[in-house]
Amino acid sequence: MLDASTVATKKIYYDDPYIVNFEARVVSFENGDLVLDRTAFFPEEGGQNPDKGVLADCRVADVKIKKGFIHHFLEPLEGEELPDLREGDLVTGTIDWDHRFSNMQQHSGEHLFSGIAHTLYGCENVGFHLSEKEVTVDFDRFLSDEDLLIIEARVNEAISRNIPSRVEILNGREAEEAEYRSKLSLTKDVRVVSFPGIDACACCAPHVARTGEIGLLKVVRAIKWRSGVRVTILCGSRAMALFDRNHEILTRTAQYLTTSVEGVYGQVVKMKEELAALKAQLRAQAILSMRRKVAQVESGEGNTVIFETDVEQEAAREAVNALVEKKSGYCGVFIGTDDSGYRYIIGRRGGDARVMNALLRERFGARGGGQAAMVQGSVACTGSQIRALFEEIKE
Secondary structure, eight states, rough: OOOTTOOOOHHHHHHHHTOEEEEEEEEEEEEEEEEEEEEEEEBBBBOOOOOEEETTTEEEEEEEEEEEEEEEEEETTTTTOOOOTTTTTTEEEEEEEEHHHHHHHHHHHHHHHHHHHHHOOOOOEEEEOOOOOOEEEEEEEOHHHHHHHHHHHHHHHHTTTTTTTTTEEHHHHHHHHHHOOOOSOOOOOOOEETTTTEEEEEEOOOOOOOOGOOOOOOEEEEEEEEEEEEEEEHHHHHHHHHHHHHHHHOOOOOOOTOOOOHHHHHHHHHHHHHHHHHHHHHHHHHHHHHHHHHHHSOOBSEEEEESSSSSHHHHHHHHHHOOOBBSSSOEEHHHTTTTEEEEEEEEETSOHHHHHHHHHHHHHHOOEOOSSSSSEEEEOOOOOHHHHHHHOOOO
């Protein structure tokens, strides 16, 4: 059994986060779970996803830390099998550097962001998650859009200054007297990552040597979270990828609208207003069309049904109310087409409209309900089938 009181996995990434290739000896190996005496693979820890790469000629599917030992979960490469490894065997590993460096950029950028948010607004970072795609930070106080822009600008100014990072292991009185951010009450040795003049924070992850390596930081979005705010950020290569995607979309949209990039917003607003005005005209025409159809219905005995391709629910209800004053039977308005299906409202004066609703459900699988005077729902069938039903059913 692995006993962390006598030995634990040595974390090479603490000595040098830029090491890509390394050698280590097997401590244990069972069903793809490999433990080494030393490793450059960072495990899932502190809200950050684990490193990727190749180890013992296998793909590293996951990395976790348990009681001081780092477990590498291996998957054989295509067409291969898991190796036969025994205690003491020497193996080689290679870190996926692009993934590692991207995580270093994100995590170091988050430290700058959280440190500056704390300094300017007294916010505490109470939650952090670094996934394959984004970084989210939870703050215990609300930050406005203007606040976030100020923090973002300060972070990017710190990045441009290319400030060196510093890693210290503090213990005893040093840890008690030092000032640093931490979400936990730490009693043992504390690893503190600092960007002097900006931030100092307890952290277990690899970080960049200088802030310039972060490249840039961009706030992507912010949403209300409990009593504070959840902020999503991207740094370095991930931020540039987002910029490239958005720039391509904006450029293509400008070309489609035959305007400049700067003119896209104005064009979209104009088109939206024109579309809203056109829809209003169409709604008004549909209502007039329906009222004409209602006016053409002769008063008297029997059922009646009106079809419209598109009209608002309130207008349809108005039409049904007018129809039940003219006819003694079931009066229905069906909105839609044979291809898309129909929404409907059915009423009956002095009767029970739920009876017709039940028949629609029984024959065509309609869904809906209501009171005796009026029901509403939806059905997927043809207009001919609906007309036939209304003609078939007697009062």
